[in-house]
Amino acid sequence: MGGLLGVAVLGAGHMGADHVRRLDRGVSGARVVSVADPDTDRAKEATAGIDDVRVYPEPEAALDAPGVQAVLVASPGPAHEDALLAAFARGLPVLCEKPLVPDAAGALRVVEAEARLGRRLAQVGFMRRYDAEYMRLRSLLGSGRLGRPLMLHCTHRNVSSPPHFTTDMLIDSSVSHEIDAARWLLGQELTAVSVLCPRPSRNASEDLLDPQFVVFETSGGALVDVEVFVNSGFGYQVRCEAVCENGSARIGDGHTMVVTTGGTAHQEVAQDYLVRFADAYDREVQAWVDATRQGRVAGPSVWDGYAASAVAEAGVRARRDGVRQTVDLAPRPGLYADDDGHLGAVARTLA
Ligand SMILES: NC(=O)C1=CN([C@@H]2O[C@H](COP(=O)(O)OP(=O)(O)OC[C@H]3O[C@@H](n4cnc5c(N)ncnc54)[C@H](O)[C@@H]3O)[C@@H](O)[C@H]2O)C=CC1
Numbered sequence: 640m641g642g643l644l645g646v647a648v649l650g651a652g653h654m655g656a657d658h659v660r661r662l663d664r665g666v667s668g669a670r671v672v673s674v675a676d677p678d679t680d681r682a683k684e685a686t687a688g689i690d691d692v693r694v695y696p697e698p699e700a701a702l703d704a705p706g707v708q709a710v711l712v713a714s715p716g717p718a719h720e721d722a723l724l725a726a727f728a729r730g731l732p733v734l735c736e737k738p739l740v741p742d743a744a745g746a747l748r749v750v751e752a753e754a755r756l757g758r759r760l761a762q763v764g765f766m767r768r769y770d771a772e773y774m775r776l777r778s779l780l781g782s783g784r785l786g787r788p789l790m791l792h793c794t795h796r797n798v799s800s801p802p803h804f805t806t807d808m809l810i811d812s813s814v815s816h817e818i819d820a821a822r823w824l825l826g827q828e829l830t831a832v833s834v835l836c837p838r839p840s841r842n843a844s845e846d847l848l849d850p851q852f853v854v855f856e857t858s859g860g861a862l863v864d865v866e867v868f869v870n871s872g873f874g875y876q877v878r879c880e881a882v883c884e885n886g887s888a889r890i891g892d893g894h895t896m897v898v899t900t901g902g903t904a905h906q907e908v909a910q911d912y913l914v915r916f917a918d919a920y921d922r923e924v925q926a927w928v929d930a931t932r933q934g935r936v937a938g939p940s941v942w943d944g945y946a947a948s949a950v951a952e953a954g955v956r957a958r959r960d961g962v963r964q965t966v967d968l969a970p971r972p973g974l975y976a977d978d979d980g981h982l983g984a985v986a987r988t989l990a
């Protein structure tokens with residue numbers, strides 16, 4: 640594909656506006672040609688200073704704008720299914736922010752729609768796969784040097800959650816990252832989930848069960864625990880420690896400057912994902928633009944997005960019912976047999 644890749648961006652909120660800036664100025668090979676947001680003022684603000692960009696209230700109009708060759712979906716999760724199906728109907732490659740679709744049935748409909756097309760068109764925005772620390776951890780685990788992984792201990796803390804955030808979203812929006820990262824790091828499926836909730840923090844809104852403690856069992860006999868705390872108040876902290884038979888490895892501790900003065904040491908703590916994962920988003924979007932211009936689709940697949948939604952849905956049930964839930968994935972269509980390239984390679988090294 641010659642020339643710059645013309646991208647339609649759906650949703651101009653926190654992530655959408657950041658991706659518009661990234662496509663315009665942060666990565667090479669792309670330009671934003673249209674943006675859709677029912678809040679057109681928000682879309683205009685996000686596109687201020689960009690030449691020849693059109694703003695629409697409806698997603699379909701943005702997809703049909705002249706020059707659109709690919710789509711970046713950054714609308715809220717419940718709007719993703721319609722956006723993906725509309726992009727597929729037009730044969731447009733997509734980078735869709737996580738979650739693919741928050742509910743497993745909707746995510747499976749997207750899998751089936753892409754499988755019917757017979758070719759991959761979409762990548763899911765699980766950006767941790769593009770984070771330098773996560774990539775190092777995966778390659779260390781894959782090398783077999785530490786032996787078989789026994790446990791992953793994960794922490795996922797946000798400073799505060801937006802007003803629309805619900806108790807279910809702690810798992811289907813926030814923990815969805817750990818679900819994908821665990822599948823990718825271990826090369827195993829998550830097969831069962833249990834959730835415990837301590838007495839909620841007074842800093843969370845009254846109807847929010849925050850924090851939560853989630854434990855996954857994996858197909859290879861490992862355990863993955865996640866403390867998710869979206870109103871920690873003190874920082875954006877994402878950590879992961881892999882404990883293996885012959886050693887352990889931890890990421891997420893030292894992302895910023897440590898200042899020592901007057902007998903004490905202070906470490907800055909990132910306040911949000913846009914800062915902590917800035918490099919990962921850049922790498923993710925650049926990889927998507929490059930692959931799309933070459934007519935390829937890479938990165939986390941629609942199948943990975945479905946698996947994450949199915950596991951998260953079981954987690955939400957486990958939290959609501961207070962009972963361990965098993966995860967039953969639908970049969971994987973042949974189109975995603977290649978996903979073993981992502982998951983199976985690590986699994987094979989560790990077998
Ligand atoms: N990868 C990551 O680390 C992160 C991913 N996200 C994901 O990004 C997506 C957007 O999240 P935020 O930007 O935080 O939300 P937001 O609430 O800040 O922005 C969403 C925007 O979408 C617009 N919108 C609503 N319905 C729409 C539709 N049908 N078509 C187009 N636009 C529509 C809203 O008016 C709003 O401006 C979600 O899927 C979320 O899970 C969000 C934060 C971080």
Ligand SMILES: O=C1[C@@H](O)[C@H](O)[C@@H](O)[C@H](O)[C@H]1O
Nearest residue numbers: 737797812813814816869912
């Ligand atoms: O994806 C994200 C948000 O949607 C989610 O709500 C946050 O908890 C995560 O830290 C962020 O990466």
